[in-house]
Amino acid sequence: DAKTTQPTSMDCAEGRAANLPCNHSTISGNEYVYWYRQIHSQGPQYIIHGLKNNETNEMASLIITEDRKSSTLILPHATLRDTAVYYCIVRVATYSGYALNFGKGTSLLVTP
């Protein structure tokens, strides 16, 4: 699976959009981009995933650049409960249920 690079930490004011970048310059054509988050001491929570088209769900939007070398997770209106570590993961989505390889992620702090 391709390696990802994320900033160690970011701050965001409550109510503003949080834009979390991820660099995956070695991504290959059959690899998807996944985002999970881990709120302190809890199990990770799935947010969103995509291949090349932008994706949106009730939690967030995922913007993937045309060359797929980077992506941005957008939380449109951050709340204090969005404070967490956010993990960008790249892997092949084959029907063999393979593992997620979590790096160190970005620690997002949402402030009042």
Add this chain to the structure above:
Amino acid sequence: NAGVMQNPRHLVRRRGQEARLRCSPMKGHSHVYWYRQLPEEGLKFMVYLQKENIIDESGMPKERFSAEFPKEGPSILRIQQVVRGDSAAYFCASSPDSSGNEQFFGPGTRLTVL
């Protein structure tokens, strides 16, 4: 629909003892993953199981660690002769199919080895 359940939530063992961690997947899920998280680190994959089968154990330490997912009952991660370096949070996740696209995680078991 209850989420992934893990027990115990906290487990304390002395060096040399055995640790048994249990994971009950979400209803209808037959695919289970175990991950370990050392302090200040990201999660590391250990093993992927389907009912009665180990599919991928590439992340499991070669000795002392084993996992099973029997036809009936929870998945078990077993650590024999624990050492201090086994102290970590162990998370279980489940998914409804083999794509693993969306894995639902449990609250974790925090193992402390004295």
